[in-house]
Amino acid sequence: MRGFAKFLVKRLVALVVTMSLVIAVGYVLMYYSPGTFFSSANIAAALGQLRIEDPSLYNQYLHEFQSRYGLNQPLITQVARYVWHSLSFNFGNSFENPSVPIMSQLQKALPISALLAVGSIVLAVVVGVPLGVVAALKRNTWVDSTLTTLSMVGQAVPAYVLGVILVLLFGVWFPGVLPVNGWGSVGQAVLPVVALSAGNVAVVTRYTRGSMVEALRQDYVRTAEAKGVRHRRVVMRHVLRNSLVALVTVIGPTFAFTIISTTWVEQIFSIPGLGSLLFQAFPDKDVPLAITSVYILCLLVMGMNLVVDLLYRVLDPRVKLE
Amino acid sequence: MAAEPLLAVEGLRVCFERAGGSIYAVNGVDFSVAPGETLGIVGESGSGKSVSVLSVLGLLRANGRVTGGTAKFMGKDLLKLRRRQLEDVRGRDIGMVFQDPMTSLNPTMRIGDQIMEAMLSHHYTSRKGAFERTLQLLEEVGIPDGRARFRNYPHEFSGGMRQRVMIAMAIACEPQLLIADEPTTALDVTVQVQILALLQKLQQRRRMSIILITHDFGVATNVCDRIIVMYAGKVMESAPLDDFLSRPAHPYTIGLRRSVIEVGDEGRELAAIPGMATVLTEPPRCCPFASRCSFAEDRCSDVLPELRPLGTEHFVACHRAEEVLSAVQARKPVGQEVVSRAG
Amino acid sequence: MAAITLSPRAAVSAQRRSSQAALAWRRYKRNKLAVFGAGGVAVFLVVGLIGPWVAPQGYQQSNFLYANQPPSLRFPFGTDGLGHDMLSQVLWSFRNAIEISFGATLVSFLIGVALGLWAGLRGGVVDMVVMRAVDFMYALPNFFLSLILVVTLGRGIFPILLAIGVVGWAGYARLIRGLVLGMRNGEMVEAARALGATQAHIARRYLLPNVTNSMLIALAFGIPFDLIAMGALSLFGLGPRPPLPSFGNMIAQAGANVLGYPWLLYFPAGIFAVILLSFLFVADGLQEALNPRGGS
Numbered sequence: 001m002r003g004f005a006k007f008l009v010k011r012l013v014a015l016v017v018t019m020s021l022v023i024a025v026g027y028v029l030m031y032y033s034p035g036t037f038f039s040s041a042n043i044a045a046a047l048g049q050l051r052i053e054d055p056s057l058y059n060q061y062l063h064e065f066q067s068r069y070g071l072n073q074p075l076i077t078q079v080a081r082y083v084w085h086s087l088s089f090n091f092g093n094s095f096e097n098p099s100v101p102i103m104s105q106l107q108k109a110l111p112i113s114a115l116l117a118v119g120s121i122v123l124a125v126v127v128g129v130p131l132g133v134v135a136a137l138k139r140n141t142w143v144d145s146t147l148t149t150l151s152m153v154g155q156a157v158p159a160y161v162l163g164v165i166l167v168l169l170f171g172v173w174f175p176g177v178l179p180v181n182g183w184g185s186v187g188q189a190v191l192p193v194v195a196l197s198a199g200n201v202a203v204v205t206r207y208t209r210g211s212m213v214e215a216l217r218q219d220y221v222r223t224a225e226a227k228g229v230r231h232r233r234v235v236m237r238h239v240l241r242n243s244l245v246a247l248v249t250v251i252g253p254t255f256a257f258t259i260i261s262t263t264w265v266e267q268i269f270s271i272p273g274l275g276s277l278l279f280q281a282f283p284d285k286d287v288p289l290a291i292t293s294v295y296i297l298c299l300l301v302m303g304m305n306l307v308v309d310l311l312y313r314v315l316d317p318r319v320k321l322e
Numbered sequence: 323m324a325a326e327p328l329l330a331v332e333g334l335r336v337c338f339e340r341a342g343g344s345i346y347a348v349n350g351v352d353f354s355v356a357p358g359e360t361l362g363i364v365g366e367s368g369s370g371k372s373v374s375v376l377s378v379l380g381l382l383r384a385n386g387r388v389t390g391g392t393a394k395f396m397g398k399d400l401l402k403l404r405r406r407q408l409e410d411v412r413g414r415d416i417g418m419v420f421q422d423p424m425t426s427l428n429p430t431m432r433i434g435d436q437i438m439e440a441m442l443s444h445h446y447t448s449r450k451g452a453f454e455r456t457l458q459l460l461e462e463v464g465i466p467d468g469r470a471r472f473r474n475y476p477h478e479f480s481g482g483m484r485q486r487v488m489i490a491m492a493i494a495c496e497p498q499l500l501i502a503d504e505p506t507t508a509l510d511v512t513v514q515v516q517i518l519a520l521l522q523k524l525q526q527r528r529r530m531s532i533i534l535i536t537h538d539f540g541v542a543t544n545v546c547d548r549i550i551v552m553y554a555g556k557v558m559e560s561a562p563l564d565d566f567l568s569r570p571a572h573p574y575t576i577g578l579r580r581s582v583i584e585v586g587d588e589g590r591e592l593a594a595i596p597g598m599a600t601v602l603t604e605p606p607r608c609c610p611f612a613s614r615c616s617f618a619e620d621r622c623s624d625v626l627p628e629l630r631p632l633g634t635e636h637f638v639a640c641h642r643a644e645e646v647l648s649a650v651q652a653r654k655p656v657g658q659e660v661v662s663r664a665g
Numbered sequence: 666m667a668a669i670t671l672s673p674r675a676a677v678s679a680q681r682r683s684s685q686a687a688l689a690w691r692r693y694k695r696n697k698l699a700v701f702g703a704g705g706v707a708v709f710l711v712v713g714l715i716g717p718w719v720a721p722q723g724y725q726q727s728n729f730l731y732a733n734q735p736p737s738l739r740f741p742f743g744t745d746g747l748g749h750d751m752l753s754q755v756l757w758s759f760r761n762a763i764e765i766s767f768g769a770t771l772v773s774f775l776i777g778v779a780l781g782l783w784a785g786l787r788g789g790v791v792d793m794v795v796m797r798a799v800d801f802m803y804a805l806p807n808f809f810l811s812l813i814l815v816v817t818l819g820r821g822i823f824p825i826l827l828a829i830g831v832v833g834w835a836g837y838a839r840l841i842r843g844l845v846l847g848m849r850n851g852e853m854v855e856a857a858r859a860l861g862a863t864q865a866h867i868a869r870r871y872l873l874p875n876v877t878n879s880m881l882i883a884l885a886f887g888i889p890f891d892l893i894a895m896g897a898l899s900l901f902g903l904g905p906r907p908p909l910p911s912f913g914n915m916i917a918q919a920g921a922n923v924l925g926y927p928w929l930l931y932f933p934a935g936i937f938a939v940i941l942l943s944f945l946f947v948a949d950g951l952q953e954a955l956n957p958r959g960g961s
Contacts, residue, residue: 018801018804018805021801022805025810026810026813029813029814029816029817030813030816030817032817033816033817033818034819149698152698152942152945152946152949153942155945156889156938156941156942156944156945157938157941157942158893158896158897158941160896160897160900160916160920161896161916161934161937161938161941163920164916164919164920164930164934165930165934167920168927168930168931168934171924172924172927173927218425219420219422219425219426220425220426220427220428220429222381222420222426223418223420223426223427223428223488223491224428224439225381225409225412226379226381226412226413226417226418226420226492227412227413227417227439227440227443227491227492228409228410228411228412228413228414228440228443228444229409229413229439229440229443230409230443231405231409233443237431238428238431241430242428242429242430245430252804253803253804256803256804256805256806257806259806260806260808260809260897264897264900267900267901268900268920278809278812278901279900279901279902282812282816282901282902282903283901283902283903290813291813294809294812294813297806297809298805298806298809301804301805301806302804302805305804315430316429316430317429317430317475317477318429318430318475318477
């Protein structure tokens with residue numbers, strides 16, 4: 001168990017370092033972008049309306065921002081401050097809506113995005129693995145060719161194109177069958193999840209097929225057959241079980257891409273998740289919101305990577321935790 | 323003396339389909355194994371020795387097909403069995419040990435479980451019984467501390483130990499026939515000896531028949547009661563051990579014997595058989611060894627020699643078998659090869 | 666295992682090398698999807714080149730009287746809210762699609778190759794640092810970094826191309842580094858050296874084909890990936906600046922207006938999807954042709 005604890009500690013340290021880097025880079029880039037909010041002058045200009053309406057509130061906000069982000073101090077200090085704040089989940093308020101703390105926005109949006117992304121991966125595995133198994137067992141037949149081609153198409157079309165097409169399908173051609181925006185009911189979840197998952201299902205199917213075909217060629221499969229093990233068990237315990245290992249390694253990068261696709265899908269279907277926050281933040285250069293949203297999304301990805309690494313260890317006893 | 327053979331293969335033919343055409347791997351092979359006997363199948367890579375045996379158990383790769391012949395085992399023709407029935411035979415009546423124990427064992431499964439799986443698949447005994455028996459087997463094949471090692475994975479064993487695990491798996495259900503396909507090829511020489519000794523010990527204890535496939539003629543002559551030599555998918559010679567040692571009658575057999583290097587051979591020229599093993603892209607219509615044979619005459623490139631008897635239990639597939647035999651017995655130089663011993 | 670040995674292959678000769686290419690080409694042709702894809706890519710390139718000349722109208726030309734018209738003879742793809750002829754918009758979009766996707770891929774490629782070479786040849790600390798960086802880039806969703814970069818650098822063609830290219834180098838770096846390491850240590854190289862081959866000979870006959878194959882496949886996959894990123898930027902309002910038309914912008918706007926004017930979506934989305942599919946079919950086809958694995 002001690003090796004496990006060491007592994008965990010190492011990973012957490014790596015996580016912190018990586019996140020700090022991400023936040024720092026994000027901050028610096030935004031700092032240098034034109035019209036950035038990281039200058040008192042710009043904030044003052046943006047809050048111009050408020051200055052007229054409620055001067056004291058305006059002053060309060062201005063002061064808050066200046067002190068929180070240290071806008072009068074050298075860049076290095078600003079970055080360090082910001083990284084520290086972010087790591088301790090002390091996010092402050094959004095620039096665009098200064099009365100709204102970012103944390104509360106995140107709390108509402110995060111579960112939705114997390115659910116979408118993770119749900120999509122789970123769906124992909126649940127649907128994709130059986131399909132991949134079928135394709136592998138019936139390789140080089142029409143079943144296999146069809147599945148493979150469908151997979152290629154599914155992978156090619158990005159979630160936002162598929163999403164838009166689904167909106168077209170169910171918004172214009174067959175209106176009323178399924179809702180095309182909003183979030184809350186099961187019906188509203190169907191289309192976004194489909195748009196999001198098509199690519200993932202395709203990837204899982206192809207990977208499963210590939211690694212199963214590879215596993216089927218292995219000598220130990222022949223040994224199992226020579227022992228008289230029933231065919232079904234050979235496929236499940238010897239072939240599939242060993243192909244799952246390869247599949248797990250691909251889930252990490254796939255999840256990263258899924259998180260990205262989730263933000264796209266949220267916009268198209270008007271789902272109030274982190275993607276929508278991002279969408280709000282970027283054009284308005286609401287930096288804290290933007291960077292924080294990206295930060296949280298990256299955290300999700302890194303969390304999933306950690307889970308995947310642990311899973312890998314469980315599945316393949318040859319791997320030692322480094 | 324001629325007891326009912328345990329396994330009798332007749333006229334076996336196997337073909338592989340490839341993009342460029344067919345490969346005729348086995349072209350009419352006959353052999354049989356008596357109860358309690360050790361049969362050696364010797365040949366170079368590509369001779370079809372492994373394919374013959376694999377096809378009997380239905381373990382060929384997807385593009386291989388059995389195109390003819392019978393394989394009678396315990397009253398049934400194995401080649402005609404359906405998969406379900408074949409699964410019953412495999413492991414329970416016929417056990418198999420493969421060449422490379424590293425790749426032949428499932429890397430994600432504990433070895434104890436893999437051995438137990440052999441028994442559980444045939445409902446050989448209860449789960450508890452299988453566990454106990456596994457421990458016994460581990461001890462029998464020479465793996466100490468079985469209880470602890472049960473839980474180990476293949477990669478935690480050395481090559482020789484892995485092979486012992488394979489053997490334990492193969493004999494778990496007390497099969498009447500054990501097939502060992504190059505069981506020692508991937509192992510160190512010292513370990514080879516141990517494994518062969520283990521096989522012999524197991525055989526004596528259980529009255530089991532063994533088919534030993536090898537390209538190493540020396541190994542075969544050390545362990546087998548009868549040997550058949552294969553080349554290009556055909557049996558060249560089949561005889562009891564004595565006959566092989568003192569009365570070999572096929573040029574290929576003699577070439578193989580010559581090429582065995584033994585201690586005390588220093589100074590002797592390496593006698594290799596000239597040429598390369600052939601792969602047949604069409605069924606043989608003449609002796610496949612003709613192009614490399616120092617005894618060859620015109621007839622050999624025209625007519626396919628059939629396997630015919632030369633003495634009791636001694637069969638040869640060569641037009642000039644008698645002459646070859648007398649040349650050997652007269653200790654004359656065989657063909658153009660001149661062998662001189664130093665000292 | 667029943668081993669069918671074939672007679673040993675002759676040493677690699679110049680004849681053989683060109684016949685390997687021919688062999689790969691034949692394998693490629695057998696794959697119908699791959700051939701279709703190649704056609705699609707060719708069309709993509711051609712239209713990108715001549716599109717602006719063939720288009721009935723300039724992309725800025727508005728026909729206000731005909732705004733929001735469904736497809737008709739005069740405007741085969743319909744018109745949008747500003748009266749732009751959608752056919753012309755689409756034709757014009759090919760050009761910046763090529764510019765951005767090929768440009769970004771090139772940027773990723775150059776950065777990746779440079780870093781990969783450096784890591785592979787220098788080894789030691791350099792190697793470790795670069796590999797950590799690669800893991801970093803792989804682990805994180807780097808699209809967001811592209812977003813931030815576009816905000817910082819602006820929405821011109823070149824900044825966008827940079828923003829997408831700069832985050833995509835990890836794959837190429839890993840590939841090149843792996844190949845370089847393989848070169849230095851591989852058994853094949855040792856064997857060749859044992860036969861007396863010179864470094865140059867080894868490089869040319871053994872390594873270059875391997876390298877170019879893998880690189881070609883990676884590039885073939887990289888271009889559609891960058892196209893997707895380009896489209897996605899438009900979703901966030903960070904695509905190429907209007908009035909310059911781009912697939913992403915058209916799709917994003919059509920998505921917002923789809924209930925009223927669905928034709929705005931058909932053609933841009935459909936054509937975009939076909940372009941992506943073409944590239945992916947080609948990439949897949951190349952992979953099978955150049956790195957064949959047994960199908961059965």
